[in-house]
Amino acid sequence: MTKQMWCCWAVTKELAMQCPGQDSRYWDANAVFEAICPKCGNSVEFFKDDVSRKCSTCGTRMLNPNNDFGCASYCPYAAQCLGSLPPELLAKKQELLKEQVAVEMKRYFGDDFRRIGHASRVARHALDIAAKEECNPAVVEITAYLHDIGIRESERKYNSSSPKYQHVEGPPVAREILTGLGAPQPLIDEVCDIIGHHHVPRPEETMNFKVLYDADLITNLEEKQKDVPSPPDHLQKIIDRSFLTKAGAALAAKTLFRS
Structure with missing residues (x-):
């Protein structure tokens, strides 16, 4: 043989x-x-x-x-066993992957509830924006959970959480998590690319990046408002000039100006 x-x-x-x-x-x-x-x-x-x-x-x-092909939603051998998977099962696999990523993010940050809460809020805002923009919600949500995953390594190596260090340290951690979960390679590559510059938009960006960027910006503004509130006119200027999507700007106004 x-x-x-x-x-x-x-x-x-x-x-x-x-x-x-x-x-x-x-x-x-x-x-x-x-x-x-x-x-x-x-x-x-x-x-x-x-x-x-x-x-x-x-x-x-x-x-x-x-x-009942429920096993196909999580089994890494599903395609080999069953052949080409129908859209329904592919959707289940994506839903499960997003849930697993959220769990791994929380496990990674441990008792750092501030960062867990931040990532969870970014994911929630990202899904709200994604519902109104043409993007890939799975990529957007997964990136939202992992966008700041490089902070711990940045602080450990450089005693800093500066974006430039996060952009270096985040992608390897995210890649390890996603690879361990059996995520598709194209998704891993895109998520890591976004994480690697998520504070600094390039001249030409994908809608997936723009949605994540706007969701993160809304969350950061929310958190700053709780610590040091800014007047409405200042917030409006930020909304007018800083957001990359119409849906993101609209959600920012709704979130930051609600009574």
């Missing part, structure tokens, strides 16, 4: 051991069944291990109604 053949055999055996429900050796008479297309009412035949099937009448893509 060649090395390549052995590797294929080992992967196949491992996947079969991980998920016996997908192994035809365990199937019974209910392994093939029919389901009704929700769009046109046509009968669609499913095999037990189908992730989805396309209706031959109207072309609607249907998930297998008799299978």
Whole structure:
């Protein structure tokens, strides 16, 4: 047996051991069944291990109604086991990843509740802005949780939380966290790129960056208002000249001027 053949055999055996429900050796008479297309009412035949099937009448893509693929939302081998994942499962994977990132951020900061609270507020504002702008909400929310993740290393190495040090120290920490969670490489690269300059916009920026930048700015202004309040006219000048998105400026006004 060649090395390549052995590797294929080992992967196949491992996947079969991980998920016996997908192994035809365990199937019974209910392994093939029919389901009704929700769009046109046509009968669609499913095999037990189908992730989805396309209706031959109207072309609607249907998930297998008799299978619970909840494991695919977190299993790193889901694509190998089930093939191309439908949008519903991809969305579940993203939701789970965002939750895991939030947990890892809190674990990393430990009892530093001020920074945990800051990151959580930035994430909340980022999602509010993202709902009104064309961006990738998953990238935006994950970056929001991790945008200041370099502060601890900056303070440890340089006794400073200066943005220039955060921009250097943040991406390696974020990359380690996201890699450990099995995040997709393109997402990891974009999140780390944003973290690496999140205080300093480039001449041309993505909407994902702009949404994160505005959410962070709103949170920083909120925190400053609690410590040293600024008059409304000064806040308005900041809103007029500093925000990168219309939705961010609108949210800033709503947040900072509410009674």
